[in-house]
Amino acid sequence: MKRGRRPELMWGLGLAESEMRQIIDGVGPGFHVRNFPEDALPVSRELEQEEKPSAAWIPWSVWSAFPESRKQEYRDQDETHRILIQDGEAEVEMEQVLAEGFLTAVDLPLTRPKIQDVMFRAKEVKSLYSDIYRMTEEIMLERELLARKTDQLMFLNKLLASATESLDAGTILANAKNSLGLILPVKVLHAAFWNTGSDNAADVEVFLNGKMIPASESEWIERLMASACSLGSGAVNGFQISYTDPARRPEYSLAPDQGKLVTMPLTAGHQTFGCLTLLCEPGYRLGKDQVETLRSAVNHVGLALRNALAFKEVKLRADRDGLTRLYNRRSFDERLVYEIKRRSRYHHDLSLLMVDLDHFKSVNDTYGHKAGDLVLRKVGEILSTVFRTTDLAARYGGEEFVVLLPHTSEEAAWKLAERVRTAVENCAFDFNGRNFSVTASIGVASVEGGSLASTDDDLVLKADKALYQAKNNGRNMVVVSGQKSTPAHNAMQ
8 A cells, every 4th residue: 555545643642442432433534543551652762753643632631640841742743733632520721721732622522523623623723834834935945045135135125215215206217227227337217107098098108317319309209109009008199208307418318229228117916007218338238136136126116106106196186176177276276376486486477267157056956966067077178178288277166166377468368268258158058858058257367477476365366356246247257357347248348
C-alpha cells in the first residue's frame, strides 16, 4: 500500500475501552487510533519519531496528573491537535482548556456528532495554520528580496513621499522627474491622461515638461496622442495642454528622437488612464533591476496621479451646482474677488450680469417642481453656450444666476444680456403634455478700465439694483446700472 493511502494517525492517552470505541466509530475509516494505556504513555522517544499524530485525545484525569515538564513536552508537538475529554465531575472552563494548549474540549459520552464537530474544528485550524505557514514563507522570501534591493527601496520611499505630498498632477510629475533622475538619466518627462466618454471618444490632457519651441512641442503632442490611441484612449475629441514647469529651458526643446524614449502606461483597476513618456540619454540601456524598479516607481506615481485626477474631479463637482452644472455661489464669490484684484492691477473692463427668472414660483406651483428643475437646467444650458470659456456663469441661488465677464465693456455686456434674455424668452417648455414659457429680467453692472478701484460688493450691489429696476418696471428686460430701463424690444439707451 502506498504511503499516501495510509490512515491518518491519532493517539489516545489513557482512554477507556468504551471511549476508544466511540472515537473510532466517530472519526471513521480514514483514521487509525492508537491508544496508550495510562501506565505506558508515550515518552520522549515516541514524541520525537518522524510520524506525528494529527490529534491526541486526552482525558482530563490523565492530563491533570502529568507533571508540568511532561505537559510541556506534549505542548511542544505543534503538529498535533490536543483534544481534552472532560471525564471529571467538575467542568473545566474553556479559558483553562485553551491555556493548557488544547484545541477544544468534549464532554462524555463521546457521541458521533460531538466527535465530528471536533474533527471539523481540527480541519479548519489545520487549514488556517497551512495558510499562515505559506504566507509566512512568502513574507520571508519577500523580505529576502527586499533586503537585496535596499537602494531601490529607499528610492521608492523617496519617490512615494514626493508623489504624495501634493494633489496637483503637475507638481507630482515635476517631482517624479527629479526622483526618477536618481536611477535614470531623464532629460524630459511628459504625460498624457484621457477620459473616454460614452461615445468612445476621449478628452486628452497633455502635461509637457516645460515650454519649448513650437516645432518640438508639435512633435511631442503628436507622439503623446499616438501613445494615447495605442494604449486605449480611442478617438480623441480634443486636448488641452498644461506645463509642469512654466520656464523655457534648452533641454525641453529636444525632439522625441534625440534620446532613448521610454513610454510607460498608467493603469488603475485594470484600466489604462494615461501614460508617462521619458526621454533618456541616447544609447542608454536599462538593466533588469532598473526595469523592475522603474515599473514599481511608475505604479506609485500612477496611483498618486490617479488620486490627483480624482481629487480634481471631486473639486470640480464641489465647484458646480448639481442641477444646472453651472458654477455654484462659492465658486463665483472666489472668482469675483480674484477678478476684482486682477482688474485693479491691469485696469481692464469687468462686467457682471445678474439674471432672475420672472414669476418662477408660479411655474413650480402650476406645473410642479420637476418642471421648475427642467427650466433651471435649460437656462443653465443657455448660459453655458452663450458665453466664452473665460467667463464664469454660476447659479447664485434659487432661480437667480450671475455671469462674470472679464475684459468686457458695459455695451458688450448689455448685448450679451439681451442675447440671454431673448434665448430664454424664445425657449418653449413641454412638461407632461403642457406647454409653457418663461422670461428673464437681467441687471448689468460694469467697471470701466480707467475707473477707480472698486470692490466686489460694489459690483454685485450695482447689478442687483439694476435687476430690481428691471423687475419693478415690468420684467423681461435688461437694465444697465445707472441707466433707464431697456424694454425687451428697444436697444440700449
